[in-house]
Amino acid sequence: MRAVVQRVKKAKVVVDGRIVGQIDAGMLVYLGIGKDDGEKDVAFMADKIANLRVFADENDKMNLSVKDTGGQVLIVSNFTLFGDCRKGRRPGFDLAAEPARANKLYEKVAELIKQEEIEVQNGVFAADMQVHSQNDGPINFLLDSKRLF
Numbered sequence: 001m002r003a004v005v006q007r008v009k010k011a012k013v014v015v016d017g018r019i020v021g022q023i024d025a026g027m028l029v030y031l032g033i034g035k036d037d038g039e040k041d042v043a044f045m046a047d048k049i050a051n052l053r054v055f056a057d058e059n060d061k062m063n064l065s066v067k068d069t070g071g072q073v074l075i076v077s078n079f080t081l082f083g084d085c086r087k088g089r090r091p092g093f094d095l096a097a098e099p100a101r102a103n104k105l106y107e108k109v110a111e112l113i114k115q116e117e118i119e120v121q122n123g124v125f126a127a128d129m130q131v132h133s134q135n136d137g138p139i140n141f142l143l144d145s146k147r148l149f
Helices: 039-051 099-114
Strands: 002-015 018-023 026-032 062-064 072-077 119-122 130-144
Touching (some): 002 039, 018 072, 018 119, 039 099, 039 130, 072 099, 099 119
Parallel strands (some): 072 119
């Protein structure tokens, strides 16, 4: 499982001209599910997102999590995080999970984060989404449940 985590002042997802998910200060998370991902990956990613200390404390040090700040999380499914661009000019997606399974794991990550008493909004799985965000920093992190980076 892979994620791009962005600290944002606000973010929203629009599908067919309608806002389907919207947050104020918090994290915008692009989440990709790999074909070998399972329950351990779900637990790792949900815990990491909920507890990653990327928000400033009173000393302006990144010491607080989204949970600590009362921030929100907007999760957007993004299979292209498993795009392999090492050969040729067209990405290959052999490492991405098939859609039905990926959707279940995506929803499970969101549910585990909600269980941490964090407000979670979602995009629409497999939809053509327009994502609008105001990055804060910009602060961006790459996460991988297999700890490849």
